[in-house]
Amino acid sequence: MINVPKLLIVMMLVFSLISPMSALADKSNYTVYINNKKLDSEHSPFVENNIIYVPLWSVLGHLNMSAEDYEGVLRINHPYRILLIKADQNLMTYFGTSMEVNSVRLDYPVVSKDYVLYAPLVFLQDYVDMQIAYGEDGRIDIIAGDYSKGVSWANTYGKKLTIERSAKQLKLDANAEEFWSKNPVLWSSSSSIGYNSFDEKYTMQTVVSYSGAKVTLVNTEKEYTINFDSMETIKRTFLTYDPLSSFTWNESIKSTIRQGYVKIGMTKEMATLAWGSPDDINKYSSKYSYNEQWVYRGSNYNNSYLYFDETGKVTSIQN
Structure with missing residues (x-):
């Protein structure tokens, strides 16, 4: 349970009586306060599909929360959990203090705009234990506890290795899902994929479903499922076009x-x-x-x- 000053609790209750939708009336004029102190940031909040996004690094810095980049995967250190996210992707992995691994799909992921990360308020509320209150004239109050505490419980070599491996897997899963979604029809670069053999190479493969790097495909011969271990393997296995289609050979x-x-x-x-x-x-x-x-x-x-x-x-x- 987060401990917050009584004054902030009263403020939260007062502001929560005002409908959040009233804050949406002016989409270009929001003022964010964190624990009653104005958030100082050169990046303004914005609204997309009725969801309000705030500059993530500014919020984390204001609360002295530590975060680090794992080759495109952001690790956010919360006193009671570690979050792994990839911008513009709805996959997230997080660990509790006992290092149990949890994987979820975010309804509203962190997004990147002009090289700046923005977090939806609902993300901060659901996964970072922040309370959100909406006031008049575009005022948004974020009420949070003490997030400057360390994460020493996750700093042993074995736990760090587990987190790094999970970050690599999350990156692979996110990149693979982006590849599947952009290329629902593919062509095999050889006459086999994994343990599946075909009569011919360059056969058309249609994506049926996918979850991370695990994909189910179908062609004229069979339906099959395969789990890839890297994006390099995926790109060696598939072509995004039929290489013979542009030739006039008989x-x-x-x-x-x-x-x-x-x-x-x-x-x-x-x-x-x-x-x-x-x-x-x-x-x-x-x-x-x-x-x-x-x-x-x-x-x-x-x-x-x-x-x-x-x-x-x-x-x-x-x-």
Whole structure:
């Protein structure tokens, strides 16, 4: 329970009698007070979809709350919990003093505008234990306790490591969800995704549902679910377009490429789409001839070779 001065409690009760919607009448003129002291900030509050947002760093600084950035994930240190959030994403992870992990989806996330973070008042109320009171003439009172207390309960090596891992996972989940939402239709970059194999590569995959880096997709062959461990893996696995759609090659050539085959007479571009980029390229030339060798290694190829002439077409294939 937060201890606040009796005067502030009386103020809170008086202001709470006034409907919050009355504060929305003037969307450009808000004055924020924290524990009856005016918030000094060069960034003004704003309203979006009837939700009032206030500059987060200014509020935290006013209350001497510590916060730090974990490569794009903000850690807010509350005396009784640690919050991990990513701007413009509704995912949040938080820990209590016993280090139990909680994951929630925010109805109104922290947002970024012109490189400034803004927190909705409802976020401060629900997760940072602040009381909000709305007064006349655009006055907003934020009533808070003593947030300058340390978080020594979370400062052991093991707990710090747990928090850092959770921050990395939150970042991955948030970035993955942004990727899925922006790209509901994808194309596989190979003939397999995880343990799922397809008849052809560059097949269309439609996003059915997702939660963080875990996604369910469907194609003409099957529906399947896979959990990715990094954005790099996601971007290696999927293309956001059909790489063959812009070429006027006949359907026989495209079908051969989708099946992962290379044939005599194919161009370097066709060969690359079928087999990918080579591990090595060796070039041999003389006064009378030119030959280029592409070397493919690994379990899929077992040292296979493609040979091209001076026109850039496949002349020989060695498996």
